[in-house]
Amino acid sequence: MTHRLALLLIALMVPRLLFGWGQPHHAITRAALETLPGWQKEWLGTELKALGDVHCMIPDQVYSDKANAKYAAMDSRPGEVYLQVLHLPTVQTEYLEVMTYFMERAVTALREGRSGDAARFMGTMCHQIEDYGSPSHTMPGDNQFTLLQQFLPPSDGMKDKLMHGPIENGDFMVSLGGYQPRLLGTSVNEAAWRLMHRVHEGILNARSTTIPIMQALYADDAATVTKHQLRAAVVDAQIAADALYTILCLGAQKLPEMPAPVAIDTFWPLEAEKLHYPQTQFFSSPYWGHPRIGSILAGGTKAVSLKLKLESGEKEFAHGISAGMGKPLTFVLPQGVFRRFTVRAGLHPELGAKGRVEFTIHGDGKPLTSLTLNGTDAAQKLECEVSGVSQLQLLLTSRSLDSKSNYAIWAEPELLK
Ligand SMILES: [Zn+2]
Numbered sequence: 001m002t003h004r005l006a007l008l009l010i011a012l013m014v015p016r017l018l019f020g021w022g023q024p025h026h027a028i029t030r031a032a033l034e035t036l037p038g039w040q041k042e043w044l045g046t047e048l049k050a051l052g053d054v055h056c057m058i059p060d061q062v063y064s065d066k067a068n069a070k071y072a073a074m075d076s077r078p079g080e081v082y083l084q085v086l087h088l089p090t091v092q093t094e095y096l097e098v099m100t101y102f103m104e105r106a107v108t109a110l111r112e113g114r115s116g117d118a119a120r121f122m123g124t125m126c127h128q129i130e131d132y133g134s135p136s137h138t139m140p141g142d143n144q145f146t147l148l149q150q151f152l153p154p155s156d157g158m159k160d161k162l163m164h165g166p167i168e169n170g171d172f173m174v175s176l177g178g179y180q181p182r183l184l185g186t187s188v189n190e191a192a193w194r195l196m197h198r199v200h201e202g203i204l205n206a207r208s209t210t211i212p213i214m215q216a217l218y219a220d221d222a223a224t225v226t227k228h229q230l231r232a233a234v235v236d237a238q239i240a241a242d243a244l245y246t247i248l249c250l251g252a253q254k255l256p257e258m259p260a261p262v263a264i265d266t267f268w269p270l271e272a273e274k275l276h277y278p279q280t281q282f283f284s285s286p287y288w289g290h291p292r293i294g295s296i297l298a299g300g301t302k303a304v305s306l307k308l309k310l311e312s313g314e315k316e317f318a319h320g321i322s323a324g325m326g327k328p329l330t331f332v333l334p335q336g337v338f339r340r341f342t343v344r345a346g347l348h349p350e351l352g353a354k355g356r357v358e359f360t361i362h363g364d365g366k367p368l369t370s371l372t373l374n375g376t377d378a379a380q381k382l383e384c385e386v387s388g389v390s391q392l393q394l395l396l397t398s399r400s401l402d403s404k405s406n407y408a409i410w411a412e413p414e415l416l417k
Contacts, residue, residue: 023171028233029056029126031174032240035181040248047119051244055123056130059086071120072127074101086124087131088143089203092196092270092332099125099199100192100334103247107188110251122247126240129195133202133236135209135229136167140274145214152211155218167213170226174233181238181245185337186255191246193334197267198239200275206232261414262338265293265319269329270391283324285403286355291329296322296407298351306409308346308379317344320411325357325398330391337417341386343394344411345371346379352407356400359408363389372399379411386415 030052033041041048047055055068062069062081072086084090085098102125109118131137139148145163158166184198185191209228216224249255269291271281277290287300295303306317323329345359352375360370361384368384386392396408 023169024174024229024233025056025060025127025130026052027172027174028130028237029123029240031176031234031237032126032181032244035176035179035241036245036248039252039254040245043248043252044115044119047115051119051123051126055120056126058120058123059083059127059131068120071117072124074098076101086128088137089132089140089274091273092268095128096193096196096332096334099128099195100189102128103192103195103243103250104188106247107250110248111253118247118251122244125243125247129199129202129240129243130236132199133206133232133239134168135206135213135232136164138203138207138210145210148210148214152214152218155220157220158218163214163217166217166225167210168229170229172226172230172233174230174237176234176237176241179238179241181241183249183256183258184242184246185334186250186258187337188250189334190337191250193332193337194262195239195243195246198242200268202232202235202239203275205235261416263319264331264413264415265321265410267331269331271328271330281327283327285325285398286352286406287324287404289324291321291323291327293321294318296348296351296409304348304351306411307348307350308344308409308411309349309377310344311378314349317409317411319413320344320409321394321413322348322407322409323394323396325396325403325406325408328362328393328395330393333386333389333392333415335390336387338415339385339387340383340416341368341392341414342381342383342416343413344379344409345382346373346377346409346411347375347405348407348409349375352405354400354402355405355407356398357406357408358397358399359410360395360397362393362395364391365393375405375407379409 033048033052058068059072062072085095089095102121106118106121139145143164184194209232212228213225268275282290289297289300296306298304306320307314347355347357355375358372361368363386369382371380394410398406
C-alpha cells in the first residue's frame, strides 16, 4: 500500500478524540519521577529521563511509534493495537486486569535486568493513570462534553469548539514538593488492586476540576483554567509516583513495612460502576438513599456517627458503611492476597432499636456467613475465609415488621493477609 494511503488509513483508525492530557503527560510523569528515592533513580539510569520524555506517551503513539507499540498491547488481546482501556475507564474488573498485567510485565522486566522494557511498561502505566485522572476524561461516555454543555451552555467564543482539548491541554509544570510515594502492596496483585483504588481518587478529584475549567474557558480566564488543571495534575502525579515507586520496590524486592489489614470502607463497589450510585442502586428502607461511608443518615436527612452496641458498651466507629435493605455491595478482591475478611455487624442502638436485619456475606455468589440481629442485640464480629474469592458481597435483608428501623452498619470492614 502506498505511504500516503497508509497514513490516511492510520489517521482514520486512530480514535483521536480519546487522547488525553497531551503535553501535560510529560509534566505529570516528570513530577512523579522527581519524588523517587535516589536508589530508584539510579537504577532507572537513562530511562528516568526517557520515561518523562517519551515512554509516558506510548499508548497515544501506537500507530506512529511501532517499535514501542508492544509495550501498550496485551497478549490476551492479539491484534488490538490501540487499547481504549488505557485511556478511559471501562469496568473495574477489566481495568484491574489491565493494571495488573502491565505492572506484572514491568516488575518481571526489572527482575530480569531489562530496565528498558520495564521503563516502557511503566510509561504505559503512567499514561493510563494520567488519562483516567484527566479533567477531560471525567464524563462517562461523553468525552467531548456534549451533555455537560447542555447543563453549562458555552460562551459565544467556545460555542463551536470541541471541549476535550481545551479542558485538558496546557503548558504547565507540576511539582509535588516533598511528597513521599507510598508502597501500594507487597505483591503485584495487591499493588495493582490498590493502585486502582488510588486511581479512583484521582478520577473523583479530576471530576471536581472539570466544571471550573469549563467556566474559566468560557470566561477566557487562562490563569484559572491552569489553576484547576494543576489540581488534577498534582493528584495524578502523586498516584503515578506511588505506582512507579511500588513497581521499583517490587522489582528490587526491597519492601518497606506495610500495615497488614486493609480497610475497604472507602473503596467503590461494583454497583457504583462509574464511581457514583445510579438510581437503580438506591434502597427504600430504612429510608430512600444510597450507601454512606463513615456516617448513617437519621430519617434519611441528618448524618450521625456510626455507633454500635458492643458487649463492653456503646462505641462510635470512624470507619464503616451504612446501607439499606436489599441492595448488595460487591467488592473486587485481588487474587491470592487476602485470607480473611472481618467486619462488625449491627444496628445503630437508638435509630435501629426496633429493627431486625439479616447480615449476609457472599463470596463469588456463595454465602460465606450470615447472621440475624435485633436492634437491641450487641453487634457481632463476622469473620470469613476469602482465599480464592474474587468478589466479596455484603447484603442486608429486612427481617422485621418495621423496616423503617433497619439502620444497619458494617463497621471496620477489613481484609487480612
Ligand atoms: Zn491517552
